[in-house]
Amino acid sequence: MIQPDRIVTTTCPYCGVGCNLHLHIKDDLVYKVTSPFDSPSNHGNLCVKGRFGYDFIHSMDRLTKPSMRKDDKLIPASWDKAMGHVAERLLEIREKYGPDSIGFLVSAKCTNEENYLMQKVARGLIGTNNVDHCARL
Amino acid sequence: MTNSISDIHLADVLLVTGSNTTEAHPVISLEMKKAVRKRGAKLILIDPREIELSNFAAIHLRPRSGTDIALLNAMTHVIIADGLAKKDFIEARTENFDALADAVKDCTPQWAEDITGIPAEMIVEAAHVYGQARSAAIFWAMGITQSSHGTDNVQALANLALLTGNFGKPGSGVNPLRGQNNVQGACDMGGLPNVLTGYQSVTDESIRVKFETAWKSSVKIPAKPGLTVTELMNGALNGSIKALYIMGENPFLSDPNMNHVREALHALEFLVVQDIFLNETAQLADVVLPATSFAEKEGTFTNTERRIQRVRAALPIKGEARRDLDIICDLGERIAKRINGFGKRIYEADVIHSVMDWNYTDASAVWDEIAALTPTMSGISYERLDRAGIQWPCPTANHPGTPILHKEKFTRGLGRFTPLIFREPVENPDDEYPFVLNTGRVLQHWHGGTISRRSAGLNWVVPEGEIQINADDGVELGIATGDTIRVSSRRGEAIGKARLTDKLPRGMVFMNFHFAEMPTNALTNDAVDPVAKIPEYKVAAVKIERV
Numbered sequence: 001m002i003q004p005d006r007i008v009t010t011t012c013p014y015c016g017v018g019c020n021l022h023l024h025i026k027d028d029l030v031y032k033v034t035s036p037f038d039s040p041s042n043h044g045n046l047c048v049k050g051r052f053g054y055d056f057i058h059s060m061d062r063l064t065k066p067s068m069r070k071d072d073k074l075i076p077a078s079w080d081k082a083m084g085h086v087a088e089r090l091l092e093i094r095e096k097y098g099p100d101s102i103g104f105l106v107s108a109k110c111t112n113e114e115n116y117l118m119q120k121v122a123r124g125l126i127g128t129n130n131v132d133h134c135a136r137l
Numbered sequence: 138m139t140n141s142i143s144d145i146h147l148a149d150v151l152l153v154t155g156s157n158t159t160e161a162h163p164v165i166s167l168e169m170k171k172a173v174r175k176r177g178a179k180l181i182l183i184d185p186r187e188i189e190l191s192n193f194a195a196i197h198l199r200p201r202s203g204t205d206i207a208l209l210n211a212m213t214h215v216i217i218a219d220g221l222a223k224k225d226f227i228e229a230r231t232e233n234f235d236a237l238a239d240a241v242k243d244c245t246p247q248w249a250e251d252i253t254g255i256p257a258e259m260i261v262e263a264a265h266v267y268g269q270a271r272s273a274a275i276f277w278a279m280g281i282t283q284s285s286h287g288t289d290n291v292q293a294l295a296n297l298a299l300l301t302g303n304f305g306k307p308g309s310g311v312n313p314l315r316g317q318n319n320v321q322g323a324c325d326m327g328g329l330p331n332v333l334t335g336y337q338s339v340t341d342e343s344i345r346v347k348f349e350t351a352w353k354s355s356v357k358i359p360a361k362p363g364l365t366v367t368e369l370m371n372g373a374l375n376g377s378i379k380a381l382y383i384m385g386e387n388p389f390l391s392d393p394n395m396n397h398v399r400e401a402l403h404a405l406e407f408l409v410v411q412d413i414f415l416n417e418t419a420q421l422a423d424v425v426l427p428a429t430s431f432a433e434k435e436g437t438f439t440n441t442e443r444r445i446q447r448v449r450a451a452l453p454i455k456g457e458a459r460r461d462l463d464i465i466c467d468l469g470e471r472i473a474k475r476i477n478g479f480g481k482r483i484y485e486a487d488v489i490h491s492v493m494d495w496n497y498t499d500a501s502a503v504w505d506e507i508a509a510l511t512p513t514m515s516g517i518s519y520e521r522l523d524r525a526g527i528q529w530p531c532p533t534a535n536h537p538g539t540p541i542l543h544k545e546k547f548t549r550g551l552g553r554f555t556p557l558i559f560r561e562p563v564e565n566p567d568d569e570y571p572f573v574l575n576t577g578r579v580l581q582h583w584h585g586g587t588i589s590r591r592s593a594g595l596n597w598v599v600p601e602g603e604i605q606i607n608a609d610d611g612v613e614l615g616i617a618t619g620d621t622i623r624v625s626s627r628r629g630e631a632i633g634k635a636r637l638t639d640k641l642p643r644g645m646v647f648m649n650f651h652f653a654e655m656p657t658n659a660l661t662n663d664a665v666d667p668v669a670k671i672p673e674y675k676v677a678a679v680k681i682e683r684v
Contacts, residue, residue, distance in 0.1 A: 008449050009447075009449060010448050010449045011438045011447065015317065016318060016320055016321060016441035017142065017164045018440025018441065018444055018446055018526070020446070023451045028452055028453060040142075040526060041142050041143075041440055041526075047163035048163075049582075049583060049589060049595060052595065055591055056589075057430050057452065062458070063412065063414060064427055065427060066424070066425065066427060068423065068424050069422070074420075074425060077424075083426075086409050086468060087471035088475070089407045091472065091475055093406060093407060099359070100359075100363070100364075101378060102382070103369040103378050104383075105383040106323055106328035106384055107323060107385030107386050108317035108319055108322075108386075109319065111434070111438060111461070112322040112437045112438070112439060113436045113500045113504055114384070114465060115322065115323045116327065116503060117466065118328070118382075118384055118465055119327045119328055121468060123333070123348070123358045123359075124352045124356070125354075125476070126356070127357060127359060129330050130330060131330055132328065132330050132369065133320075134317075134388070134391055136366055136669060136670055136671040137393075137672065
């Protein structure tokens, strides 16, 4: 039987039930997922997605490099160049059309901390309340 | 949810409506089944389709799509008329009862039968079962909210619970089942156009000043609420929105009226997408930023019962991808520096603080800032969360969290009854488009399929979308299971394989929305609820034909 290098306790990324997970890791691969029986929301139960739906983490399609559009194609770019361009363009657009010409979609998939900081960028730096996400959808 | 997942099994009556719980929230459905099987709870199911929960239901009401208010008003009528309303609760804890009673005076079961197609005596029985319960809990999902009168639907359910005193005790309450791992948290964190964290309103000046001061905010937070997703897309089309920054979402596939969204995204001057895959939206972006999955980062998610729980990094980051937190802080720092450096050129009049700090040691430092600014969460720290999740409100460091809301009083003081008037859905079937399209999930997949379709086992079980139609309708149209058919609405079309079933009422087409090659949201209607701005995904007029 495979012995895990480590077991990490975390929260399921699928629906809103918030099942607790034990990710069993070997050689940096999630090879098995279980749930502790004392978990408050799911008492050790998991659905088929929660137990088996993790190949996506290791997918070859995962994005690993920033890219920028050039001649209608996305071309790999350095972080410095990509981020510099984003900051520059957002400020240009703000200057030309005003703060409310920019919108931010935060994410029901991302963490609380990430969502908080993204709306902080929108409200505290750009100066717009155009912040929403797919809760309505 | 006003209540907790762990007290579902204590309800005597469960009213489940607009939720195919076994497919969309499977682990919560286990608690519902436990209540029915182990404790003999009665399940009232309201759903036009026959679903797995039908097998557990004492009463299954199957209304015509979009007629929820007629049904719920009639149940309210019966509860009042037959003396089942809890008078002491109504007197002590609610207001506006007379207006409600007046509004449902003529909403008899017979009136509702004509509108909903549900036999009057079944409506009466459901009202009696709900009204007589010692503790009754209501659950709903998108079948209630994704409607041009979604806000009315939710208020009608709240009316039922107020009328019968079903608040503030185990196994009761009004319980929306939230569809995504952190949709609750994204709302709690101010990921909405009208509120900051913990639903503190942007229209309140003292709140804005509190945040501006704590943040050393570069500019003032505007007092006017911003635009919603659907309004942002319309704005892009009419030219008022020039740039969108999208983090971890795929509106191309998830928003209604896909062709409209495609045009909107194309019309933008600048589109940034931060994601873990090159999804359909990212393919249209000017800059794509590679982010990290839940397994590679630290943070918290908040579940449907308001429980904040830890997310922990289990794996190293892939390639040059970065944690979302680091990307946002980098962006923040760059913009803040430019404002400083180019302040005169760009902001001049607007700048209120010269330096906005974007240095956080880790996710826990971000959380501490959130807690300090959010009264309902100020007692929560990573140290406490490391032991177990906590349900907000949790105002102090020794507060245990709140499993049941509204115990002694409601957030606004008294619970307010809302009189509601039945309105038809925006688009009913007609001669040209004679079928009604309903949409939903299947157990094995999730949303746009970006992550579930990349999981081999899930994709093996359900490799493609299907178009379900009633078997008699299929026979009439000469369509058999496995035939390729085209579904079209006034907005677009989708092609897929037909499946004939006896689980749908006649005249209904059901499609899931997990498969980009069968784009269900090319068909759906982007007409929205006037308050919540939620599109009417669950009712659109369509026609079907063999290809």
